[in-house]
Amino acid sequence: MTVVKAELTRGEEILDIFNTNPIDPYAELSINDLSFSTTVAVAADWFPKWTESFEIDVKSLDDNLYLKVMNDNGDIESTFIGDATIQISDLSIDGLDKWFELSFQGASAGRVHLKSAWNSTESKFVS
Numbered sequence: 001m002t003v004v005k006a007e008l009t010r011g012e013e014i015l016d017i018f019n020t021n022p023i024d025p026y027a028e029l030s031i032n033d034l035s036f037s038t039t040v041a042v043a044a045d046w047f048p049k050w051t052e053s054f055e056i057d058v059k060s061l062d063d064n065l066y067l068k069v070m071n072d073n074g075d076i077e078s079t080f081i082g083d084a085t086i087q088i089s090d091l092s093i094d095g096l097d098k099w100f101e102l103s104f105q106g107a108s109a110g111r112v113h114l115k116s117a118w119n120s121t122e123s124k125f126v127s
Contacts (some may be wrong), residue, residue, distance in 0.1 A: 002058040004091045006065070007115040009036060014102070014110035016071045016081045024072040025081060027112065031056055031065045031088070033043045040072045056083070061089040067112065069102055082109025094118040 008027055025048045028042045034056065041048030056065070065086045069087045070078040071073040082102030089095070096116040 003119045004056045004058055004088065005117040005119065006055055006091060007053040007117075008067075009113045009115060010050060010107060011041075011044075011069065011102075011110055011112045012099070013108075014044075014046050014081060016020060016079055017104065017109075018079050023081075025069050026050075026072055026078075028068045028070060029065060030068075031063055032059060034036060034120060053117070056088075056091075058088055058092075061087075063088045065091065067100070067102075067114075069112065071108070073081060080104070080116050084112065086114070091116040092118055 011025060014025050022045050024040050024042050025044055027038045028034045036054040038050040038052045041050060065088060067086060068083040069081040071081055072078050082104040084100045084102050086100055094117060099111045099113050101111050111123045
């Protein structure tokens with residue numbers, strides 16, 4: 001079995017174009033039938049800090065991790081800020097420490113910082 005531990009550390013220049021008030025961003029990550037969410041970074045504005053880790057069972061290096069950043073609007077529906085699609089093979093580099101760009105309707109919506117640690121109990125991973 002192969003597991004990648006992904007740590008979403010922080011965001012930078014996160015912009016909710018529909019909201020000029022301070023934003024309370026959180027991230028949702030999904031792959032195959034798994035989904036994870038960070039806590040809400042209250043009043044974090046453009047520079048949220050999460051430092052949260054998730055363990056992902058890897059089925060194929062061709063799978064994609066979908067990352068979406070949302071703004072928690074309290075009692076009303078959260079608004080979409082931006083997203084990124086990250087190929088699991090990018091996370092297979094043990095010790096990955098990289099920024100990923102978020103996009104909203106083709107424009108930059110900031111970026112998120114992700115670290116990963118790769119753990120395989122098999123001698124070789126076959127995609």
